[in-house]
Amino acid sequence: MSIFINKESKVIVQGVTGKEGAFWTQHMKAMGTNVVFGVTPGKEGQNVDGIPVYHSVRRGIQDHQAEVSMLFVPPKFVKDAVFEALDAGITKICTIADGIPLHESLEIRKAALSCGAMVIGGNTSGLISIGEAMLGTIPYWIERVYKKGNIGVMTRSGSLTNEVTAEIVGGGFGVTTLIGVGGDPVPGTRFAELLPMYEADPETKGVVIIGELGGTMEEEVADAMEDKIFTKPLVAFMGGRNAPEGKRMGHAGAIVSGGRGTVKGKTAAIEKAGGKVAKRPSEVPTLLHEFFG
Amino acid sequence: MNVFEYQAKEAFRDNGIPTPRGVVIKSIEEVESAVNEISLPCVIKSQILRGGRGKLGLIKFVKTMEEAQKVAKELFASEYNVQILLIEEAVQMDKEVYLAVTVDPVTSKAMFIACAEGGVEIEILAKETPEKLITVQVDLAEGLGAYHINNLIFGLGLTGDIAKQFGAMARNLYKTFRACDANLAEINPVFITKDEKVIAGDGKLIIDDNSIPRQPKFPLMREYFDTQVEYEANVEGLPFLQFDGDICLMCAGAGLTTTVYDLVSDFGGTVATYAEFGGPNYTKAVRTMELVLQHPSKVILVITFGTIARADVMAQGLVDAIKIHKPSIPIVTCIRGTGEEEAFKILRDAGIEPLTNTEEAVQRAVDIAAGRV
Numbered sequence: 001m002s003i004f005i006n007k008e009s010k011v012i013v014q015g016v017t018g019k020e021g022a023f024w025t026q027h028m029k030a031m032g033t034n035v036v037f038g039v040t041p042g043k044e045g046q047n048v049d050g051i052p053v054y055h056s057v058r059r060g061i062q063d064h065q066a067e068v069s070m071l072f073v074p075p076k077f078v079k080d081a082v083f084e085a086l087d088a089g090i091t092k093i094c095t096i097a098d099g100i101p102l103h104e105s106l107e108i109r110k111a112a113l114s115c116g117a118m119v120i121g122g123n124t125s126g127l128i129s130i131g132e133a134m135l136g137t138i139p140y141w142i143e144r145v146y147k148k149g150n151i152g153v154m155t156r157s158g159s160l161t162n163e164v165t166a167e168i169v170g171g172g173f174g175v176t177t178l179i180g181v182g183g184d185p186v187p188g189t190r191f192a193e194l195l196p197m198y199e200a201d202p203e204t205k206g207v208v209i210i211g212e213l214g215g216t217m218e219e220e221v222a223d224a225m226e227d228k229i230f231t232k233p234l235v236a237f238m239g240g241r242n243a244p245e246g247k248r249m250g251h252a253g254a255i256v257s258g259g260r261g262t263v264k265g266k267t268a269a270i271e272k273a274g275g276k277v278a279k280r281p282s283e284v285p286t287l288l289h290e291f292f293g
Numbered sequence: 294m295n296v297f298e299y300q301a302k303e304a305f306r307d308n309g310i311p312t313p314r315g316v317v318i319k320s321i322e323e324v325e326s327a328v329n330e331i332s333l334p335c336v337i338k339s340q341i342l343r344g345g346r347g348k349l350g351l352i353k354f355v356k357t358m359e360e361a362q363k364v365a366k367e368l369f370a371s372e373y374n375v376q377i378l379l380i381e382e383a384v385q386m387d388k389e390v391y392l393a394v395t396v397d398p399v400t401s402k403a404m405f406i407a408c409a410e411g412g413v414e415i416e417i418l419a420k421e422t423p424e425k426l427i428t429v430q431v432d433l434a435e436g437l438g439a440y441h442i443n444n445l446i447f448g449l450g451l452t453g454d455i456a457k458q459f460g461a462m463a464r465n466l467y468k469t470f471r472a473c474d475a476n477l478a479e480i481n482p483v484f485i486t487k488d489e490k491v492i493a494g495d496g497k498l499i500i501d502d503n504s505i506p507r508q509p510k511f512p513l514m515r516e517y518f519d520t521q522v523e524y525e526a527n528v529e530g531l532p533f534l535q536f537d538g539d540i541c542l543m544c545a546g547a548g549l550t551t552t553v554y555d556l557v558s559d560f561g562g563t564v565a566t567y568a569e570f571g572g573p574n575y576t577k578a579v580r581t582m583e584l585v586l587q588h589p590s591k592v593i594l595v596i597t598f599g600t601i602a603r604a605d606v607m608a609q610g611l612v613d614a615i616k617i618h619k620p621s622i623p624i625v626t627c628i629r630g631t632g633e634e635e636a637f638k639i640l641r642d643a644g645i646e647p648l649t650n651t652e653e654a655v656q657r658a659v660d661i662a663a664g665r666v
Binding site for chain 1: 399433471503536545547555597598600630631
């Protein structure tokens with residue numbers, strides 16, 4: 001089992017004929033992802049690696065069933081591509097675009113919330129249910145990072161995810177589904193919104209979150225644990241514990257949260273809710289072993 | 294990206310928000326004409342990006358030309374790297390109010406925050422008297438309605454003409470927020486003057502970093518940065534910060550670089566520069582090293598774990614950078630990810646030991662900086 005996507009999920013790719021889109025679509029397919037069609041306006045009738053291309057999502061949906069869309073679309077076109085997918089009834093969307101304008105991120109997330117859909121990203125490398133399916137640009141072939149197991153992983157970063165996941169695998173664990181929610185100030189989907197899916201997945205025995213300073217996503221995870229929405233073991237690692245104040249942190253996060261946003265505050269919230277917090281990546285497997293013996 | 298107060302106020306005026314009259318100057322020679330234009334008494338406000346300018350003595354009220362000259366000279370010479378002054382008319386103020394528009398990432402809406410007691414930092418208000426804050430959320434697709442404004446002005450207890458003026462200000466602040474792709478548009482304080490005018494006493498505007506390409510009105514300015522090298526790096530899109538420590542970080546990815554910063558501090562080391570050459574910059578090792586070498590340090594620490602940012606490309610870039618710049622200080626590397634076997638070979642061939650464990654690499658760099666190796 002896995003969450004969000006598995007080998008049965010019917011996936012479409014918007015922006016399939018671009019250089020990046022074509023390259024990573026082939027990788028997604030090679031790993032087992034069930035890609036049913038691609039979309040590039042003006043290129044209907046072509047195919048990419050045997051995948052038929054349509055002018056629009058609606059035109060493709062007439063011939064094929066699909067519930068997931070992967071976007072290989074530049075930042076300024078993401079809003080339109082998300083709205084197009086939602087309009088055609090797609091319920092799960094992933095965008096890796098780095099540079100989506102903030103106000104468009106607000107509209108994208110709001111539109112998805114309004115119709116009960118989920119958008120993962122932007123500014124992420126995507127998500128992977130190991131051995132089943134992948135969306136985005138995840139190098140599933142690096143075995144010391146992407147190994148099948150029983151731990152769900154949620155992350156806000158890219159390189160740091162490789163670092164921490166390599167430690168998880170090195171400690172004898174493996175991963176069910178890894179989801180990069182992305183590093184933007186308004187990600188399409190927040191950590192806490194994925195927890196019910198990990199809770200319901202019998203194969204996921206625990207979850208690791210890779211967070212960082214700023215925002216309130218880690219505190220929302222603590223709230224979900226306090227409210228018993230998530231009851232499995234949880235280990236967090238967060239970057240920015242020693243970051244000098246005022247150098248990177250914004251203003252708005254601190255306003256809406258009344259002092260929330262520091263790694264110190266996030267650590268206290270997660271520990272109070274029964275989670276464990278690693279001070280460095282190598283402590284993550286140690287803390288998982290404390291839970292699982 | 295945070296912009297200066299005078300830039301925020303220009304954006305406010307463009308969108309119909311009244312501000313005090315002001316003149317921007319960059320040298321002591323301009324003080325006299327600026328003060329004559331505004332007329333005495335006036336306020337001299339240092340244009341820097343950090344908060345708490347009042348407490349730091351960087352905002353001064355002056356009554357005479359001699360005083361204005363003396364204060365301007367002191368401010369330009371202060372330790373806070375003041376390069377721009379705003380000379381502004383003094384306002385006979387009766388009351389101060391807080392007003393801002395920001396984003397709520399959870400509800401995914403714009404959010405007004407207002408408080409009848411302004412002038413104080415909002416963090417302090419939020420902590421000490423959260424019940425006095427009024428928040429009003431606006432769905433961007435729906436747009437701003439009369440009911441949003443009513444909830445603000447009646448929530449603050451404003452009446453009559455002042456309520457009308459404040460409502461117009463709130464509408465125009467929302468317009469500014471939208472037009473500038475802002476993360477935060479803040480007026481703290483809003484002045485309510487003795488003759489019942491509502492004007493923006495201060496201005497803060499944070500432009501969303503992702504929206505900078507479509508906000509040509511706000512180019513990166515040299516004056517935003519303490520050093521030339523930080524400015525140059527940021528113009529080229531290389532995240533770069535300068536500190537007073539010993540270890541030069543050349544890493545990839547914001548999360549990993551921040552984590553390396555944490556580990557260096559934990560292991561007793563100090564950071565000289567924080568430079569990221571990951572993501573779209575993974576082929577820029579040569580330029581990144583040129584920038585980091587402009588600041589004295591004892592060791593360069595390179596830690597990456599890239600996927601699209603291939604390890605072999607980054608290792609080759611590093612070797613090229615060493616050949617070109619011939620750094621006199623040692624380099625510790627821990628370059629992993631896609632193509633790492635090839636990367637290790639490239640480094641070994643260049644006489645560099647490729648470490649593969651982040652914590653070991655950080656410890657090595659800290660030891661070198663401390664003279665233990």
